[in-house]
Amino acid sequence: MRVRRGRCGPGPAYAGAIVNTTGRRGSGSPGTSSPGPRRLGPSVAALCLGTVLNPLNSSMIAVALVDFQRHFALDIATVTWVITSFYLCSAAMQPVMGRFADRFGAKRLFITGMALVVVTCALATFAPSFALVCVARVFMALGTATAYPSAVAMVGALTARAQVSSTRPLGMIQMANTAGAAVGPVLGGVLVGVFGWPALFFVNVPLGLAAAAGVLWLTPADPPRERKPLRTIVIESDVPGIVLFTAMLVCALTAVLGAIPGATWWLAAGALVSMAAFGWRELRCPTPFLDLRMLGRNRPLILVYAAFAVFNGVYYCAFYGLPELLQQSGGYSPAVVGLLMLPLAAVSVVGTPFAARAIDRWGVRTVMLVGSASLVAAAGLLWLLTLSIAGAVVAVLLALTGIPYCIVSIAANQGMYASARPEDSGVAAGILQTSRYLGAISATAVIGVVFGPGATQEHWGVMVPVMVGLAVVTLALAAVWRPRERQA
Structure with missing residues (x-):
């Protein structure tokens, strides 16, 4: 049904x-009350x-x-x-x-x-x-x-x-x-x-x-799950696949973060080798840690991951970049900067229940499109900080940025949940969180390049078109995405 x-x-x-x-x-055990x-x-x-x-x-x-x-x-x-x-x-x-x-x-x-x-x-x-x-x-x-x-x-x-x-x-x-x-x-x-x-x-x-x-x-x-010998459990858990996946991500993230000076290119090479070995392993393993063939056929789920990663690139450009701008160019203390950033999180928290109700009423795709469109508008409005970084201006703009954040976040979560197979809910949710980290790391790389000479309002003017461009990509991905209904 x-x-x-x-x-x-x-x-x-x-x-x-x-x-x-x-x-x-x-799913409860026999005798468990509803x-x-x-x-x-x-x-x-x-x-x-x-x-x-x-x-x-x-x-x-x-x-x-x-x-x-x-x-x-x-x-x-x-x-x-x-x-x-x-x-x-x-x-x-x-x-x-x-x-x-x-x-x-x-x-x-x-x-x-x-x-x-x-x-x-x-x-x-x-x-x-x-x-x-x-x-x-x-x-x-x-x-x-x-x-x-x-x-x-x-x-x-x-x-x-x-x-x-x-x-x-x-x-x-x-x-x-x-x-x-x-x-x-x-x-x-x-x-x-x-x-x-x-x-x-x-x-x-x-x-x-x-x-x-x-x-x-x-x-x-x-x-209840079937009892199996330890050796069978280890084989079916695809330990080599898990190790290669972990090595791939750790090498790639460490290289992007520059956490080990002088080893960036070696880490990047390690990430590529691990990725190739991981793909080879998963395509041949009878019980893969990550079913790449199934994932490749699940276009809605891939689009959710891609949109969520790009969206977080926009969000963390603001979340990480604005404190630097406010401290270096505005002369605000860290305590004041923390207070100025609160409207972003506050609106996100308060708005999430309303976004959830909107999904129940109009569907997840409609809400995803609205959130992505509002993300484009909010990213564009952040250009106003090139003219003024007064506290009131910053607080209002960050509050507006919190609106698309709560909408797209809950829509992506629900889209992932609807697009994944029920038996893959856990790993699908884990990959969604990894998509968030990838977006955050990409944002830190962009901030490092743009703010390298200094976190000034002029350089913020360079950051905004990048954020708007990423927001447009998020909107385009949302436009071609169609949710997949779960089976009960």
Whole structure:
């Protein structure tokens, strides 16, 4: 039976792609009661609490660099590895954790990831060296990378049993991601100022425990899976494919970030070799980590990934570039810059529920087109900063930029969810997050080139046409995209 899109309502033809990750109704174990609509809110809240940890820890660590420098007597080039290590592991591991969620159970993986975060962060507060701090950040990234793809994979089971649309739970998860990145610097500044850098780790302990407990008690059990010998599980998990995929992404991202001076070209060559080996492996593996043939035939899903990556290139050009412009040309302090950037995140968070309702009413493609068109307009309006960088002007323009961000983000999430096969929800969500990282890294490369001579209003005038051009590409991709309906 094909699910009909439209408004939520009683009966079997409820809105959205409401299936679980196995494509079957009732993913819970026998005897598990259906968590009606009243229990859906707490369940989604627990999922959101877990998904917020990755963006929260990626952003709040930025305010602790000076504290790390003083405590461990480091130079700035060395101390940035506390950010880079988390960034690289998160980008590479999101699809891997998504595949594990699909194959071994999303709920099981979510709770395991939160347990890893809790143990790692409890121990990291006593780290005697900076190297161990970076190791802890890698394990934190590994644990938090389980949350988003697992949460998306569990949305199908939750919404199918509650007979509601999938757009609102996905919107809440997107809001958690946005809010985590927004409040990270503020929360991090308070924690570091009062307690020092160990507090940035310890704060994850109660959050991780609460998320794990909520998912354990409030979400349906994973579908029963066939018991197999360990050797068979290892073979079917395609460990060589996972290793090659990880090597490809880590080499490519490290090269683009310039994290290892003098090794950029070697890393780029390593990325190309790993990519070729990964493609050869996946096309010949009977149980591939990433089914390239299936992905190649799924044109809607590829277009979603491409549009989301380009869109994030526009967003992070503003998110990373404007603070430099405001500090260097406007003379604003970092604290004031943080306040001026808040309207961008605030509008994104507040607008997401309205965008989710619009998807239920008019369809995901219409909302995607509207969001992409508004992105072109918002990017063009940022040219006004070449004339004035007064605080009021900056705040208004950033608030306007938050409108397309919330619209395109939730539309891309729902588009990915609708376009992927139900049994591939986890890995599809992980690749979407990697697309976000690729867009962010591309933005940092553009900023490095344009602002190389200095972050001036004149150079911002060069940045804006690049952003508008990327926004037009996003609109073109949205125009040719057609959502694929899930099967229930």
